Amino acid sequence: SLYRKGTDIRMLPCSFWFLLLFAAGGLVLFIHLQDLSEMVQQQGPGDDRPLRQRCLCVPHQWPCSPAQSCQPDYISAGSGGPKERRCPAGDRPLNTSAVLLPHIFSSSSASGSLSADRWKTLSRVLEARQQLMKEICAKYKSSISRTITRHHVAHIYVEDKYKLLYCQVPKAGCSNWKRTLMVLAGQASNAQSIKHDTVHYGNHLKRLDSFDRQGIMRRLETYTKVVFVREPLERLVSAYRDKFENPNNYYHSLFGKPIISKYRVNASKAALSTGNGVTFQEFVQYLLDVHRPVGMDIHWEPANQLCNPCLLDYDFIGKFENMEEESNFLLRRTGAPRNLTLPNFKDRNPSAERTSMQITQKYFAQVSMWERQRMYDFYYMDYLMFNYSKPFKDLY
Numbered sequence: 064s065l066y067r068k069g070t071d072i073r074m075l076p077c078s079f080w081f082l083l084l085f086a087a088g089g090l091v092l093f094i095h096l097q098d099l100s101e102m103v104q105q106q107g108p109g110d111d112r113p114l115r116q117r118c119l120c121v122p123h124q125w126p127c128s129p130a131q132s133c134q135p136d137y138i139s140a141g142s143g144g145p146k147e148r149r150c151p152a153g154d155r156p157l158n159t160s161a162v163l164l165p166h167i168f169s170s171s172s173a174s175g176s177l178s179a180d181r182w183k184t185l186s187r188v189l190e191a192r193q194q195l196m197k198e199i200c201a202k203y204k205s206s207i208s209r210t211i212t213r214h215h216v217a218h219i220y221v222e223d224k225y226k227l228l229y230c231q232v233p234k235a236g237c238s239n240w241k242r243t244l245m246v247l248a249g250q251a252s253n254a255q256s257i258k259h260d261t262v263h264y265g266n267h268l269k270r271l272d273s274f275d276r277q278g279i280m281r282r283l284e285t286y287t288k289v290v291f292v293r294e295p296l297e298r299l300v301s302a303y304r305d306k307f308e309n310p311n312n313y314y315h316s317l318f319g320k321p322i323i324s325k326y327r328v329n330a331s332k333a334a335l336s337t338g339n340g341v342t343f344q345e346f347v348q349y350l351l352d353v354h355r356p357v358g359m360d361i362h363w364e365p366a367n368q369l370c371n372p373c374l375l376d377y378d379f380i381g382k383f384e385n386m387e388e389e390s391n392f393l394l395r396r397t398g399a400p401r402n403l404t405l406p407n408f409k410d411r412n413p414s415a416e417r418t419s420m421q422i423t424q425k426y427f428a429q430v431s432m433w434e435r436q437r438m439y440d441f442y443y444m445d446y447l448m449f450n451y452s453k454p455f456k457d458l459y
């Protein structure tokens with residue numbers, strides 16, 4: 064009932080609100096007094112000001128807890144109204160009063176909680192990534208259309224409860240993130256209980272392009288937009304190993320057959336009719352062919368083309384290379400249940416070694432220097448936008 068009153072916030076007399084604030088603040092202070100010393104040590108995300116001037120909130124929930132107030136810049140533009148308000152994102156400081164939320168800076172050492180130092184470092188790293196993205200996008204913006212269409216958001220999954228938009232980049236940890244989204248949405252009690260096929264074919268998660276234009280724009284404006292990327296050529300090798308080195312009727316038939324028939328000299332009848340056994344070299348030939356016999360696929364489409372970072376301005380650009388820590392950082396920042404951490408499943412071919420940079424180099428040793436260079440060029444925008452360095456010494 065307190066919350067229902069809260070929606071009429073502007074109609075209450077100042078003195079009432081002030082009193083309420085005081086009372087609630089005192090209560091909160093009392094409750095958390097015991098945690099205080101720990102809190103000071105674990106202070107916080109990228110902000111060196113004394114704790115008392117800061118206010119940590121559960122992001123994206125409205126109403127905010129009583130002692131918090133939503134600052135005007137957090138009231139989303141556009142579709143307006145009290146329902147659209149939200150509290151500031153997890154690590155944004157407010158100067159109202161010190162509300163300490165134990166579930167952000169957990170005093171327990173549960174997995175998924177981060178030390179204050181790591182939290183600060185990650186905040187800076189992620190901010191730098193966003194900054195770099197802005198610079199690259201500004202530099203190349205002439206070639207980018209500014210109108211968002213359904214097509215631009217086709218790979219984005221929606222989690223309405225915690226207001227997350229997750230752009231799916233296959234082979235960059237997306238199964239585990241989709242599991243996590245399903246747990247956040249209350250579709251499963253824990254990630255362990257969700258089978259791989261349910262994740263990918265269950266149609267449990269809503270995609271952003273399934274909403275009408277207003278629904279799309281409202282979510283893009285007010286939700287936390289997240290993408291996880293991976294070293295582009297490592298991602299490519301991972302896709303090749305997954306789809307072509309293992310039994311897979313769909314990929315062998317749709318991609319294997321035309322690839323073998325175009326690039327293999329004297330292909331056997333069996334190879335032509337099954338599409339089994341595409342070599343890495345043939346796969347690279349197909350990718351570099353301006354007249355590909357079959358189109359691209361999301362597993363090897365450049366991440367920037369799947370997720371359109373210059374158009375959608377992601378709030379969180381995570382990296383597969385540090386997936387677990389960055390995901391848990393995001394989950395804590397989002398105010399997800401404390402016991403929820405990113406699961407670490409390797410769904411397909413669990414016995415095969417995970418694709419590493421070493422493995423990637425072995426595969427690229429099978430193609431010519433010219434092809435290595437062309438493949439790097441092919442993913443060049445991903446390298447630039449996501450700040451990956453040249454994977455081989457002989458590239459220019």
Ligand SMILES: *[C@@H]1O[C@H](CO)[C@@H](O)[C@H](O)[C@H]1NC(C)=O
Nearest residue numbers: 115116117134135157158159
């Ligand atoms: C707190 O915010 C108010 C208004 O936004 C401002 O006038 C005041 O100086 C701030 N106080 C501190 C300690 O930053």
Ligand SMILES: *[C@@H]1O[C@H](CO)[C@@H](O)[C@H](O)[C@H]1NC(C)=O
Nearest residue numbers: 188191192194195450451452
């Ligand atoms: C880009 O990557 C390099 C090397 O990994 C790192 O030193 C640098 O800080 C990164 N720059 C940005 C803007 O993230």
Ligand SMILES: *[C@@H]1O[C@H](CO)[C@@H](O)[C@H](O)[C@H]1NC(C)=O
Nearest residue numbers: 246252253254400402403404
């Ligand atoms: C977290 O705890 C809640 C309540 O104790 C429980 O229902 C839920 O299954 C747990 N979630 C995970 C991911 O373990």
Ligand SMILES: *[C@@H]1O[C@H](CO)[C@@H](O)[C@H](O)[C@H]1NC(C)=O
Nearest residue numbers: 325326327328329330331332
């Ligand atoms: C392909 O097969 C033909 C006939 O069997 C043979 O003459 C030719 O040398 C083969 N070419 C290659 C590249 O193996």
